[in-house]
Amino acid sequence: MDKLRRIFGLPLLYWGAIVLYTAFISLFFVLRWTGEQGVSVWFPLAAAAVALGTGWLCKRRSLPVLPQQNILWGLTLLCILYVFCCNIGAFVVPSQMHISVFMTMGTMLVLWGLLRYGALLFWAPFLLLQFAQFAAYEQYATRLNSLVIAEAMEASDAEFAAYMSTGNVVLLLLVLVAIAVMLFLQVWLLKKVRSRMTSLAAGGLFFFLAFAGAWLVPQNEMYEDAFWPTYTAYHLEESVREAFYHNQQTVRIAEELHSPAENASSISTLNGTEGVVLVLHIGESVRADRMSINGYERDTTPWLRSRTDLINFPRCISAAHDTCQAQIALLTNARRDIHTADASMKPTTGSVLDLFRANGFRVYAFFGRRVGQQLKYDRVVRLLTRCAEERFNAPESPWTSIPQIQAVLQSNPQTGNLVLFVNNEGSHTPFYHFDEATAPFKPYVREFENPGDHAQEVNNAYDNTIHYTDEFIRRVVSLLQGRPFVYVYVSDHGEYLGHNGMWGRGALGEKEGLYHETTGCCVGMFVLASPEFRALHPHFESALQRMSKNAALQVGHEHLFHSLLGLFGIQSPYYDSQLDLSSEGVLPYTGPAPAADAE
Numbered sequence: 001m002d003k004l005r006r007i008f009g010l011p012l013l014y015w016g017a018i019v020l021y022t023a024f025i026s027l028f029f030v031l032r033w034t035g036e037q038g039v040s041v042w043f044p045l046a047a048a049a050v051a052l053g054t055g056w057l058c059k060r061r062s063l064p065v066l067p068q069q070n071i072l073w074g075l076t077l078l079c080i081l082y083v084f085c086c087n088i089g090a091f092v093v094p095s096q097m098h099i100s101v102f103m104t105m106g107t108m109l110v111l112w113g114l115l116r117y118g119a120l121l122f123w124a125p126f127l128l129l130q131f132a133q134f135a136a137y138e139q140y141a142t143r144l145n146s147l148v149i150a151e152a153m154e155a156s157d158a159e160f161a162a163y164m165s166t167g168n169v170v171l172l173l174l175v176l177v178a179i180a181v182m183l184f185l186q187v188w189l190l191k192k193v194r195s196r197m198t199s200l201a202a203g204g205l206f207f208f209l210a211f212a213g214a215w216l217v218p219q220n221e222m223y224e225d226a227f228w229p230t231y232t233a234y235h236l237e238e239s240v241r242e243a244f245y246h247n248q249q250t251v252r253i254a255e256e257l258h259s260p261a262e263n264a265s266s267i268s269t270l271n272g273t274e275g276v277v278l279v280l281h282i283g284e285s286v287r288a289d290r291m292s293i294n295g296y297e298r299d300t301t302p303w304l305r306s307r308t309d310l311i312n313f314p315r316c317i318s319a320a321h322d323t324c325q326a327q328i329a330l331l332t333n334a335r336r337d338i339h340t341a342d343a344s345m346k347p348t349t350g351s352v353l354d355l356f357r358a359n360g361f362r363v364y365a366f367f368g369r370r371v372g373q374q375l376k377y378d379r380v381v382r383l384l385t386r387c388a389e390e391r392f393n394a395p396e397s398p399w400t401s402i403p404q405i406q407a408v409l410q411s412n413p414q415t416g417n418l419v420l421f422v423n424n425e426g427s428h429t430p431f432y433h434f435d436e437a438t439a440p441f442k443p444y445v446r447e448f449e450n451p452g453d454h455a456q457e458v459n460n461a462y463d464n465t466i467h468y469t470d471e472f473i474r475r476v477v478s479l480l481q482g483r484p485f486v487y488v489y490v491s492d493h494g495e496y497l498g499h500n501g502m503w504g505r506g507a508l509g510e511k512e513g514l515y516h517e518t519t520g521c522c523v524g525m526f527v528l529a530s531p532e533f534r535a536l537h538p539h540f541e542s543a544l545q546r547m548s549k550n551a552a553l554q555v556g557h558e559h560l561f562h563s564l565l566g567l568f569g570i571q572s573p574y575y576d577s578q579l580d581l582s583s584e585g586v587l588p589y590t591g592p593a594p595a596a597d598a599e
């Protein structure tokens, strides 16, 4: 006993308590023994080897093998605090919390043994990220996966500002103070450990306890979150890498696409002097089921609903939950999400706008306030609209585009053909883009802080943005009165509005394929053509009639490229009549889509 006291620094109360607690909680799993353990047996063996090796070195140098028990009690309480504050998993499976606590003890002691104060370079940013993740999970039911990080990387100043409400800023300051206190306590306790070797030996022992505890858990009941912080740090690093890679990949794909205008193309319907205007409006975050033209009980689209000549596509499936990928699927001949699609569904050519430009159209692009930044979103949409003569931004509000569009129409004589590409904020989070004075759905909350706490108000704000877009379209169309025009609208992706507790689009990346299992992927799409356009050429009238007939089909982003070419009678080797909604032989979209009765 005396020898044990000398080695382990006495009495054995601490170790007795640890072993008893672990044995008690593990019994629960051992009783349901399945023969397939949660982790490979090599993990506890490797940890044991580290503990024994460093322990032996401690003994040879007459150093204590383990820290004194008052230090250990202090560290254990601190680690329990860490796990409670930062690890969502601890709340999900309390029966595996001891694994997290031992992992945290092991990580803390080993990093101290190896790096001393340098360990703070790991702990400080890591704790901050974990607190942020915890807050994100509480508010939006999402975690810091690669999609959330990629989205954050392309967020604009305005979007960041929307999350930086007074409440969130106060929360951030409190978190910084909490982290400072936690790190101070950590260093204060670890400084009392007599040597770095002792710290390593104890760290090895706690890793052994963590892995041994995990080994007793059957594989199907093991949660990877229990390995916090080690597993989480690894996963976070992987997510950041993937987010960067994903962003670079997306931009590179858009950059490397050759223009379809490099191949010969021709137009059979127009000679370039008719004054035709094609408005191609790529919407933002508009769910089909929130438009009254699709049966939504609130009248969010009163003007569109009043149009008897509207060709409405009530079931359009978007290709991806990411704006950039959706833009690529819409404007090129890509058929699916570019990152997961097989080779036959990937784009083989660039923007359809290039073919309009090559066939006598002048192209102008009208953006919201976002496309002033050098971010991924910006770069991709700029690449796909690079044939535009001029680009406009609407920094004040989308209304700024109306006089801009008017000026372009006036400066181009009525004999020239035009493409007006429109892509503004629409219903993107935060739901800012509508006028307070005319907002029909009240009360509303535009901020996106804790949306679940005022779900109805946030939903009201969202519905107001759709109502506003309806008015935006009305104003653009009124500028085109008397001209032969076609207005083609399709949204890039949908939005979660509290469905299954999820908000925004961050949560969509949580589970592979979840996006296409919910109606969040069904987006608004319609076509509107003026009588002057219909009368211009017999092809236009018959193509629009065929389009009306096909409007009941399930369609997808993949149809846009070919339908624009088909409608205008543009011949190109990239055109595929089976994907042209104005053709007799069009095939419906058969890619991933939710069941008809999905939420």
Ligand SMILES: [Zn+2]
Residues within 6 Å of the ligand: 284, 285, 322, 323, 428, 492, 493
């Ligand atoms: Zn978007």
